Amino acid sequence: MAGSEAKRAAGFLHRLFATNSARGFACRGHEGKAGGRRPTPPQAIPPQLNAPPSPDEVVLRTRGLVRRFDDQVAVDGLDLEVRKGECLGLLGPNGAGKSTTVRILSTLLAPSAGEAEVLGLDVVKDGARVRERIGVVPQELAVYEHLTARENLAFFGDLYALDRVTLAAAVERGLAVAGLADRADEPVRNFSGGMKRRLNVAVALLHDPELVFLDEPTVGIDPQSRNRIFEMVEGLRARGTTLIYTSHQLGEVERLCDRIAILDRGRLVAKGTLAELQGHPDVRRGASANLHFDALGDAQRAAELLASNGITCTLDEERPDLEEVFLDLTGHALRDGVPS
Amino acid sequence: MRAWTLCKKDLRIYSRDRVGLLLGLGLPLVLAFVFGGAMGAMGGGGDGMIRAKLYVEDRDQTDASRELVEALQAQDGLRIVLIPLDDPETARVRVADGNGPAGLVIDPGYGEAPGFGGESKLRLVRDPGKTIEQQVIAGNLLPALFQSTQAEIGRSAMTRALDLIDFPGIGRERAEEILQASWDRMDELVAELETDGSFDADDDEATDDEAGGFDFASAITNVLGLEVEDVVGGGDAAEDQKSASQSHAVSGIAVMMLLFGLIACGGTLLEEEAEGTLDRLRLSPGRVSDILVGKFLFTWIVGIVQLVLLFLVTSMMFTIPIFRSPVALFVLCASVAAAATCFGIFFAVSCRTRKQLEGLSTIVVLTMSAFGGSWWPLEITPEWYQTLGHFTLNAWAMDGYQGLFWYGKDLVGILPEIGVLLAIAAVLATAAVLQWKRRFRIA
DSSP: OOHHHHHHHHHHHHHHTTOOOSEEEEEEEEOOTOOOOOOOOOOOGGGGSOOOOOOOOOOEEEEEEEETTTEEEEEEEEEEEEEETTTTEEEOOTTTHHHHHOOOTSSOOOEEEEEEEEEEEEEEHHHHHHHHEEEEEOSSSSSSSTTTTTHHHHHHHHHHHHOOOHHHHHHHHHHTTTTGGGTTTTTTTGGGGGHHHHHHHHHHTHHHHHHEESTTTTTTTTTHHHHHHHHHHHHHTTOOOOEEESSHHHHHHHHHHHHHHEEEEEEEEEEOHHHHHOOOSSHHHHHHHHESSSSSSHHHHHHHHHHHTTTEEEEEEEEOOOHHHHHHHHSSSOOOOOOO | OOHHHHHHHHHHHHHHHHHHHHHIIIIHHHHHHHOOOOOOOOTTTTGGGGGGEEEESSHHHHHHHHHHHHHHHHTTTTTEEEEETTTTTHHHHHHHHTSSEEEEEEEGGGGGGOOOOOOOOOOEEEOOOOHHHHHHHHHHHHHHHHHHTTTTHHHHHHHEEOOOOEEOOOOHHHHHHHHHHHHHHHHHHHHHHHTTOOSSSOHHHHHHHHHHHHHHHHHHHHHHHHHEEESSSOOHHHHHHHHHHHHHHHHHHHHHHHHHHHHHTHHHHHHHHHHHHHHHTTSSSSHHHHHHHHHHHHHHHHHHHHHHHHHHHHHHHHHHHHHHSHHHHOOOOOOOOHHHHHHHHHHHOOSSHHHHHHHHHHHHHHHHHHHSSSSOOOOGHHHHHHHHHSSSSSHHHHHHHHHHTOOOOOTTTTTTHHHHHHHHEEEEEEEEHHHHHHHHHHO
């Protein structure tokens, strides 16, 4: 089915069922590459995903970056550029080299070969200066369980030599942003996984870094806490902080990132905006027209009508996904009950 | 079959657990070697035997005195150190300083009356705290004196025993007749013993006698008519021995537990690495070595507190004179804690996991404690054992504590021990820093 044909059919149906509201049932027409059809993901694409990369200064650059562990190559000739204020999603299957890349760029690991510059500084030669200006949210819950949330924040803030007033303000801000102000003086060991994750993020932001690495910051937490972390990340984006975000949750990357770099076996497979990646020659494309009907009968009639006009149509009954069900039933407010 | 399958599974896992294998199979071997060596059980004699050091000052310089010295040197259980007459470091000074358990002074006139017929010309200066060595020395003095003076010494000893006991029931004259007859028979017995070479003192018997309430060392010296002077302690031999034993036991346990405790503290580095907080610390500005220095400080403070607390509490329960020189004690504790801290940190940065650290440290600390004198006084062990022991920080720490508690030394007196402990700390700290840099070499 040609794209124009699909649009015509959609307009036709829209006029036909103009009185119906757009929720409940969907009737979709598809255009695909030869050899098969593939439904597009149900999520709406946030507008920023299609935004072009910032034309401002490059704050992170790698050239031919390599890291070997004995005879294993974890990162294999990586070339990457990130512009100021940009949020780059780093995607890849397990063992693709995402975390190794983050460890090299955050000065924790020396590269075997190649160059890496962060904020204009060489990560090997100027590691100490790089560390002053970056924040890292590690995959692990890197907080002290026997200290309170406030003590954790104050301790890590102290390491950045913040003066007393600035440190106190940063701690309070961190507690507020992480939604932990009312549990600030409890030992972290009493916290739920989500609370610890939020604290883990807050610690990395205490010194107001210019560039933040987030290495799978939402692993294993409830949707409410995840949404709060999203809000924290979006707050950083709004302030112009440059972000490198790694995750296995593709939806998170779609939601938060301007550009995406896909790694596989240590190599950069593709990079660009979502739209650019969708247009990648090795990626199958399709087009769909989604029409929503409140009643199944309306959808069935529309499908028949389209079929009679030679347009292939699949009829799907729309159901809320589990997250929608969960959030509708439990609400969006954070749940920080005392764990058992 | 199911049980056998389960058993095979456990055997396979056990065989792949290197730490478990080390603890289960390696540690017993190490401890057997250490205990065997310490107790002189290895080799069946020679250097494997316990040999007590005995200083000898021959002020008589006669044939008889030289014969006695030779007889003493011939004893397997004694390590004779001859002191020149012009040496200001007399046997008495050396024993009082804790360098040896006893010294025998052969005064002028000994050659004229080697059989102790009159005033005693043999003086034994001794450290009553070294109880086991006293038994060994007494047991070896007896045959040496017999061999050097032949029958004279024996008859004199019998007479002295007669004086001591007085035999009130049968009368002095009758007792003398009986003893004379016995002595004639004893001459034959000594000849037989000398022939078959079994005249050495039996250390085990001596110890057993002591356990039964009989002070073998004092009894022998009384019978031999030696003038005995305790040059260390307060004069009450029993109390002194008790105090010395308690000081040694408490110090030994303190040092051993300190090593375990501080290795555990150093192990928090590995915990932090596993939990991710170490990376977070490394990501903060400043030198990465600051993290190690911070851990040193923490571990050192814990060590000092642990030692001070232990000595304070035990001094209330036992007779340990910790307030004799509190400044010296504090400096020594700080030095011991510094050496143990560097030891713990070095181990922590050298191991990959907490489990590896725990397994390895158990073996090393137990071995060091045994070799270093935490479990028993090094003086009772063979020379090679004592030499090896002083490659451990335990031995130097024990020497320092014994110097303070038992020999009444002040800060200046224990400076050599403090110096060695701080040197050990410096070497281990350097090794730890190098290992740390090698492991986290970036930036």
